[in-house]
Amino acid sequence: MTGEARGDLEILTERLVAFRDARDWKQFHTLKNLLVSLSLEAAEALELVQWKTDEEADALLKAGGKLHEALRQECADVLLYLLLIAEAAGFDLAQAAAEKIDINESRYPAEKARGRADKYTAYQEGKD
Amino acid sequence: MTGEARGDLEILTERLVAFRDARDWKQFHTLKNLLVSLSLEAAEALELVQWKTDEEADALLKAGGKLHEALRQECADVLLYLLLIAEAAGFDLAQAAAEKIDINESRYPAEKARGRADKYTAYQEGKD
Amino acid sequence: MTGEARGDLEILTERLVAFRDARDWKQFHTLKNLLVSLSLEAAEALELVQWKTDEEADALLKAGGKLHEALRQECADVLLYLLLIAEAAGFDLAQAAAEKIDINESRYPAEKARGRADKYTAYQEGKD
Amino acid sequence: MTGEARGDLEILTERLVAFRDARDWKQFHTLKNLLVSLSLEAAEALELVQWKTDEEADALLKAGGKLHEALRQECADVLLYLLLIAEAAGFDLAQAAAEKIDINESRYPAEKARGRADKYTAYQEGKD
Numbered sequence: 001m002t003g004e005a006r007g008d009l010e011i012l013t014e015r016l017v018a019f020r021d022a023r024d025w026k027q028f029h030t031l032k033n034l035l036v037s038l039s040l041e042a043a044e045a046l047e048l049v050q051w052k053t054d055e056e057a058d059a060l061l062k063a064g065g066k067l068h069e070a071l072r073q074e075c076a077d078v079l080l081y082l083l084l085i086a087e088a089a090g091f092d093l094a095q096a097a098a099e100k101i102d103i104n105e106s107r108y109p110a111e112k113a114r115g116r117a118d119k120y121t122a123y124q125e126g127k128d
Numbered sequence: 129m130t131g132e133a134r135g136d137l138e139i140l141t142e143r144l145v146a147f148r149d150a151r152d153w154k155q156f157h158t159l160k161n162l163l164v165s166l167s168l169e170a171a172e173a174l175e176l177v178q179w180k181t182d183e184e185a186d187a188l189l190k191a192g193g194k195l196h197e198a199l200r201q202e203c204a205d206v207l208l209y210l211l212l213i214a215e216a217a218g219f220d221l222a223q224a225a226a227e228k229i230d231i232n233e234s235r236y237p238a239e240k241a242r243g244r245a246d247k248y249t250a251y252q253e254g255k256d
Numbered sequence: 257m258t259g260e261a262r263g264d265l266e267i268l269t270e271r272l273v274a275f276r277d278a279r280d281w282k283q284f285h286t287l288k289n290l291l292v293s294l295s296l297e298a299a300e301a302l303e304l305v306q307w308k309t310d311e312e313a314d315a316l317l318k319a320g321g322k323l324h325e326a327l328r329q330e331c332a333d334v335l336l337y338l339l340l341i342a343e344a345a346g347f348d349l350a351q352a353a354a355e356k357i358d359i360n361e362s363r364y365p366a367e368k369a370r371g372r373a374d375k376y377t378a379y380q381e382g383k384d
Numbered sequence: 385m386t387g388e389a390r391g392d393l394e395i396l397t398e399r400l401v402a403f404r405d406a407r408d409w410k411q412f413h414t415l416k417n418l419l420v421s422l423s424l425e426a427a428e429a430l431e432l433v434q435w436k437t438d439e440e441a442d443a444l445l446k447a448g449g450k451l452h453e454a455l456r457q458e459c460a461d462v463l464l465y466l467l468l469i470a471e472a473a474g475f476d477l478a479q480a481a482a483e484k485i486d487i488n489e490s491r492y493p494a495e496k497a498r499g500r501a502d503k504y505t506a507y508q509e510g511k512d
Contacts, residue, residue, distance in 0.1 A: 007135065007136040008135040008136050008137055008222035009136055009137070009222070012222065012225050012226060012229070015226070015229050016229065019229060019232065019233065022238040022242075023236060023238055023241045023242050023243070023244075024242050024243045025241075025243075025245075027243070028245050028307055030182040030185065030186055031177060031182075031185045031186050031188055031189055031199075032177045032180065032182050032185040032186075033182075033306075033307060035170075035173055035174040035176070035177055035185075036174060036302065036306060036420065037306060037307075038170050038173060038174070038206070039167070039170040039171055039173075039174045039299065039302070039423065040299055040302065040303050040306060041170075042163075042166045042167040042169075042170040042206070043167055043295065043296055043299035045163055045166060045167075045213075046163040046164060046166070046167045046292065046295070046296065047296055048163070049159060049160045049163055050289075050292060050293060050296060051284055051289060051293075051501040052160065052501075053438070054158040054159075054160050054161075054437070054438075057158065057159045057160040057163075058158055058159050058160075060159055060217070061159055061216050061217045061218070063217070063218055063219070068217060068219075071159075071213070071217060072214075072217065072219045072224045073224065073228060073231075075210050075213055075214060075219075075221060075224060076221070076224040076225040076227070076228035077228060078166070078170070078206065078210055079207070079210055079221060079224075079225045080225055080228060080229070082203050082206055082207055082210075083225075085173075085199070085203055086200075086203060088189050089188070089189045089191070089196060089199060089200065090189070090191055091191070091196075091200045091203075093203060093204070093207060094136035094137070094140065096200045096201065096203060096204040096207075097140050097204040097207045097208055097211075098140060098143070099204070100201060100204035100205060100208060101140070101143050101144065101147060101208070103201075104147065105147065108151060110150040110151055113151045113153075114150075114151050114152050115151070115152045115153075115155070116151075117153075117156050117435035117436075156435055161434070161435060164292065164430060164434060165434060165435075167295065167427065167430070168427055168430065168431050168434060171423065171424055171427035174420060174423070174424065175424050178417070178420060178421060178424060179373040179412055179417060179421075180373075181310070182309070182310075245307040245308075263391065263392040264391040264392050264393055264478035265392055265393070265478070268478065268481050268482060268485070271482070271485050272485065275485060275488065275489065278494040278498075279492060279494055279497045279498050279499070279500075280498050280499045281497075281499075281501075283499070284501050286438040286441065286442055287433060287438075287441045287442050287444055287445055287455075288433045288436065288438050288441040288442075289438075291426075291429055291430040291432070291433055291441075292430065294426045294429060294430070294462065295423070295426040295427055295429075295430045297426075298419075298422045298423040298425075298426040298462070299423055301419055301422060301423075301469075302419045302420060302422070302423045304419070305415060305416045305419055308416065310414040310415075310416050310417075313414065313415045313416040313419075314414055314415050314416075316415055316473070317415055317472050317473045317474070319473070319474055319475070324473060324475075327415075327469070327473060328470075328473065328475045328480045329480065329484060329487075331466050331469055331470060331475075331477060331480060332477070332480040332481040332483070332484035333484060334422065334426070334462065334466055335463070335466055335477060335480075335481045336481055336484060336485070338459050338462055338463055338466075339481075341429075341455070341459055342456075342459060344445050345444070345445045345447075345452060345455060345456070346445070346447055347447070347452075347456045347459075349459060349460070349463060350392035350393070350396065352456045352457065352459060352460040352463075353396050353460040353463045353464055353467075354396060354399070355460070356457060356460035356461060356464060357396070357399050357400065357403060357464070359457075360403065361403065364407060366406040366407055369407045369409075370406075370407050370408050371407070371408045371409075371411070372407075373409075373412050
């Protein structure tokens with residue numbers, strides 16, 4: 001591959017696949033199992049703020065603490081499962097995300113959505 | 129930035145931040161709200177296989193169908209929330225994932241973990 | 257209360273409220289926190305079968321083992337959060353469930369739904 | 385059954401089992417599927433407060449509105465899956481919940497836990 005940068009996610013996926021195959025774990029990686037694990041890892045990230053107020057939770061955003069590191073690791077786990085799913089389904093996750101931003105830009109026009117937490121269907125139904 | 133490729137995730141994060149700020153949505157993006165949304169998007173991905181057997185679910189992995197596209201979009205949504213969290217907490221998500229693979233490599237030595245679905249603590253406790 | 261039995265859930269709710277108030281915990285029980293906790297407890301129950309096949313998971317249904325007891329306790333935790341939510345919102349959970357069965361009976365007519373895992377909207381759209 | 389009241393949950397379970405069996409749905413009710421559905425229904429309940437502040441979410445607790453009814457129905461769905469799991473695993477859900485309150489009473493002594501949102505392990509480690 002000359003003259004072209006390889007993406008972060010491509011490199012991570014290669015390492016993940018090598019890791020998985022060295023352990024003969026593909027047999028456990030049905031789509032259903034990967035999606036269950038994705039959901040469970042997201043729950044573990046959420047658990048970090050379970051009984052906290054918004055203000056207390058936002059304190060985790062500051063680098064340095066034990067909980068900041070825990071948040072970083074839980075987010076990493078979620079990404080690893082996303083990459084395994086994307087690899088199994090044969091799509092490019094970064095491209096999928098770029099296209100989803102495109103979709104969101106048309107669903108949520110800046111001038112209508114400014115400062116509002118509504119779902120996009122609220123605009124389409126002419127409620128504004 | 130000469131002579132150095134910018135990562136996929138860095139580019140996506142820039143677009144996301146611009147999208148968010150053009151709508152004045154940072155006010156809604158407390159860590160708690162982002163983590164709740166991460167969890168809900170993961171649940172929407174899981175919902176795609178809710179009543180399916182492993183075999184039926186794996187059929188979604190084949191490109192072309194409506195459910196394959198739905199899976200792709202739900203995974204994209206999960207990634208977008210991960211990036212918003214990483215941006216708010218000031219860590220590099222790709223680097224966090226690379227380090228998590230390092231950790232997993234030491235937790236799950238290939239020769240011990242081959243073909244086993246146990247949690248790594250099973251090896252540490254000398255159960256093998 | 258003469259001549260009338262008090263329901264299981266009513267009795268459990270009374271104990272829960274007394275437990276909560278003796279610890280001055282109502283301050284933490286915002287609806288959002290209770291719903292986050294409900295979701296996290298459901299995830300802990302799901303985690304018990306994370307990497308298992310359907311057959312392996314069904315083995316947990318047999319009384320006696322450690323995992324059967326874990327399943328029982330996780331389900332209990334989910335129920336306790338449901339009861340706290342119902343108490344806070346002032347509805348009768350058992351009655352809500354009875355009405356939901358009524359709704360499901362009309363959404364899923366037995367003769368149409370027999371042996372099918374589709375969502376009820378599939379019938380309404382005349383897809384059968 | 386003479387002279388003894390039957391519990392709410394027992395009656396609901398009987399109706400649920402009849403509903404399930406009239407549709408020949410037991411074949412879909414593996415433990416794994418029931419636990420996935422439990423988690424997804426809990427997520428649907430959480431989604432009702434997704435972008436709300438604690439104050440906005442607590443407004444759902446007031447009877448009368450559309451969202452109050454939605455909350456009631458989502459909680460009912462969660463209970464119905466709990467009952468299907470308890471039936472499949474052969475345990476009494478109300479009794480499991482009563483025992484879990486007993487456990488919590490010993491884990492969280494009122495005098496130590498008053499006004500604190502810590503996990504019980506914080507007391508056991510002598511951190512108070």
